[in-house]
Amino acid sequence: MKKIAYPCPCGGKVKWKKERVVQDGVDCGILDVEYCDKCGELYLPDESLQVVEKKLxxxxxxxxERKEIKFWKTGNSITIRFPVELVNRLNLTEVKKGYVYPEGEHKLTIEF
Ligand SMILES: [Zn+2]
Incomplete structure (x- = not known):
């Protein structure tokens, strides 16, 4: 498995480590995870996510359906990182553009 270090939206560097992953109270064992050494955000690479998916x-x-996402401030904009399972299910890597609009005060709809 190729390990690529890429920058986190917070400005920190994302690194790899092995860690026990407990998702929704289910012990998924020791997996490869990516983490940011600055903000502490944890990401699951595809290989680890598959293990978690199987366990769950x-x-x-x-x-x-409901997944937590984080909003990152990048300059005056906000960056959202979608959960990998959502990306895979909706094939979002193939999507080039879409439309976003607010629905009320605390809800956004994205169409693509
Ligand atoms: Zn970070």
């Missing part, structure tokens, strides 16, 4: 499916916890 076994526990009957996979497929919950």
């Amino acid at each position: 499916k076994q526990a009957g916890l996979w497929g919950v």
